[in-house]
Amino acid sequence: MTKVSIQSVTESFDAEGRLVKERMKQAEKIGLFHASSAKINIANDALIEGLLDQGxxxxIYGQSNAGKSFVALDIAAHLSSGKKWLGREVKRSNVLxxxxxxRRGLENRLVGLxxxxxxxxxSGLICRSTRLNLFEGSADAQDxxxxxxWVFDESPYGRAIFIDTMAMAAVGASENDGRDMGIVLEKLRWIKEETDAMIMLVHHVGKDASKGARGHSSIRAxxxxxxxxxxxxxxxxxxxTKQREYEKGGKIPFSLETISLLDTGMTRVTxxxxxxxxxTKLSANDAIVSLLKEAAMPSDKLYEAFKAVRNWSNAKSQFNQALTTLKEKSVITEDEGLLKLT
Structure with missing residues (x-):
């Protein structure tokens, strides 16, 4: 057996280490990096805890008149003040x-806030209501x-841009055309890189709500x-429904409250x-009725939706008891495996 001294092994490792370091330096010169140089990297500053990051x-997408614009503006307002949003920590930000x-609807919402x-x-919330076209030419994107x-002005605060809606910012483009959407998405990438901002788009759901937001698959990608x-x-x-850095699948509950801005008898603005x-006050019976108002569904699907409504104690027991009561009172019936209101 050949004997190998500790000194020779050490010298071999040292030589190999120097070679690796030299290769690392060479890699950096040509725009590469060695895998062993990787370190923990916080790529983006969190703007809303566990939900939205800068850069x-x-x-946000949903049905028409579901409240998308109200939610987007509410998020923007909380970012601009740094106040918690629905229980989540917020980094104070400058927002466009x-x-x-x-503009009229926007101003009413701002007065309400x-x-x-x-x-x-x-607050650091600045608004724009003039046209924006991210499909034709590059002048609007540069503007x-x-x-x-100018809004961000080298401030230490976070940075966010909200565009309500994506459709209005892409007039002339076909949302289902990959080439058209590629042009719009490239402009958005350019804006994001030049501003280092979180960009929030407000968009509509497609004709088939089960397939998500409207338009070409490249948008979601x-x-x-x-x-x-x-x-x-x-x-x-x-x-x-999608998160690159955080867990997906969670639900953030909220309500929309109507408030009066002006009421002179002749003129009423809300x-x-x-x-x-x-x-917490919603009963099991009311929850089931509300769910079946939206759509008839089989028992197993209804139970999954029921569980998501609130944190029930003994969810299965409350569900079964409420189901039995509603059937006995002829409030609901079952037809070909589907539960529905009578």
Whole structure:
């Protein structure tokens, strides 16, 4: 057997180590890096705890008139003040909110947020309501970059841009055409890189709600975070349907409260504000009825939806008891495996 001294082994390792270090230096010179040089990297600053990061592309989507714009503006207002949003920690941020569906509605919502003590005079929320087209040419995208960087102004705060809606920012493009959407998505990538902001898009659900947001699959593939606004059992939720860095599948419950802004008898102006959901008072019977108002469904699917409404004690027992009671009172019936209201 050949004897190998400890010294020779040490020298061999030293020589190999020097070679690796030299290779690492060479790799960096040509835009590469050695795997062994990897370290823990926090790529983006969290803007909302466990949900939204700076430097990412996010989307809220849902049915028309479901409250998407109210939710997006509520998030923007909380970012601008640094106040907790539905129980989650928030990093104070400078925010540019691009409202492309009318200034009057936007201003009413802003007044409502102020009345609800969610928006403050010293907040970092700046709004734009002029047209924006991210499909034709590059002038509008450059204009948005310039405006956003003016808003952010080298501040230590977070950075966020909201675009409400994606459809209005892509007039002339076919949402189902990969080439058209590629142009729009490339502009969004450019804006994100030039501003280092979180960009939140407000979008619509497709004709088949089960298939998610409207448009080409490349849209969803590009997103870092996707939030679906949905109603269930009479309650509203944001369901986390995609997350690149955090866990997906969670639901964030909330409610929309109508408040009066002006009432002179002849003129009445109202708006809605986002509030934490109070599901604790909803009975099992009412929950089942509310769910079946939305759609008939088999018992197993109804039970899964029932569990998501609130934190029940003994969910299965309460569900079965309520189901039996509602059947006995002829409030619901079962037809070909589907439970529905009579």
């Amino acid at each position: 990412t592309l996010a989307m 909110f691009v409202a492309l569906e009318g 102020s009345q609800a003590n969610k928006l403050y005079p010293n 948005l970059i310039d405006q956003a960087n 590009t997103l870092d975070t996707e939030l679906e606004l949905m109603t269930q059992g009479g309650n509203r939720y944001l369901k986390v 708006t809605k504000i986002v509030q934490p959901a109070d599901t």
